[in-house]
Amino acid sequence: xxxxxxxxxxxxxxxxxxxxxxxxxxxxxxxxxxxxxxxxxxxxxxxxxxxxxxxxxxxxxxxxxxxxxxxxxxxxxxxxxxxxxxxxxxxxxxxxxxxxxxxxxxxxxxxxxxxxxxxxxxxxxxxxxxxxxxxxxxxxxxxxxxx
Numbered sequence: 001x002x003x004x005x006x007x008x009x010x011x012x013x014x015x016x017x018x019x020x021x022x023x024x025x026x027x028x029x030x031x032x033x034x035x036x037x038x039x040x041x042x043x044x045x046x047x048x049x050x051x052x053x054x055x056x057x058x059x060x061x062x063x064x065x066x067x068x069x070x071x072x073x074x075x076x077x078x079x080x081x082x083x084x085x086x087x088x089x090x091x092x093x094x095x096x097x098x099x100x101x102x103x104x105x106x107x108x109x110x111x112x113x114x115x116x117x118x119x120x121x122x123x124x125x126x127x128x129x130x131x132x133x134x135x136x137x138x139x140x141x142x143x144x145x146x147x
Contacts, residue, residue: 006061008053016044016125017065020142023072024124026062028055030136034117035128041121048127055131055138056094063102067143074109075141079116091133111139 001007005014020026024043029035039047050058068075076099078092096108111119119139120126 004064006064008050008058008061009065010048010050013048013050013127016048017062017142020066020124022142022144023069025119025122025139025141027120027123027126028059028062028131028138028140029120029126029128030055030131030133031129032134033126033128033137035126038117038120039126039128042123042125044125048125050127050129052130055129055133055136056091056098058127058129059095059138059140060098060101062140063098066145068103068106069141069143071143072141073107075143076106077109077111077116077119077139077141079135079137080110080112081135082113087134089133089135091131091136095136095138 016026027038035047039045078095081087081089099106099108116137123139
């Protein structure tokens with residue numbers, strides 16, 4: 001255990017978050033996301049597991065550790081709902097609340113599903129969470145950590 005580090009952050013995830021540099025991206029994937037196949041193409045090369053952990057609490061824990069990229073407005077990206085899909089996305093409001101608790105003026109952006117998959121392949125890492133809400137995937141772009 002460490003002071004001020006959430007127990008939701010595994011040792012491997014803490015290492016990855018520390019290794020990431022300014023501009024690197026990390027995907028927090030819901031339980032339906034093709035995490036293993038997408039993660040195989042990332043810098044890390046394999047998925048990180050956060051089984052049983054919801055994406056919102058994990059997001060909150062991560063945003064305690066680093067800011068989002070202040071030079072890129074597309075630093076917090078959700079997967080768009082596929083046109084014609086009638087699913088509701090209340091998790092997005094939860095994510096926005098968590099985001100704005102850490103970064104009050106930060107915008108939320110959306111990306112079409114297949115473009116999202118392609119961007120996720122370019123990420124530093126993919127974290128497979130236990131999140132069961134639909135369209136609950138998000139990409140975070142790490143900013144400059146100031147000492």
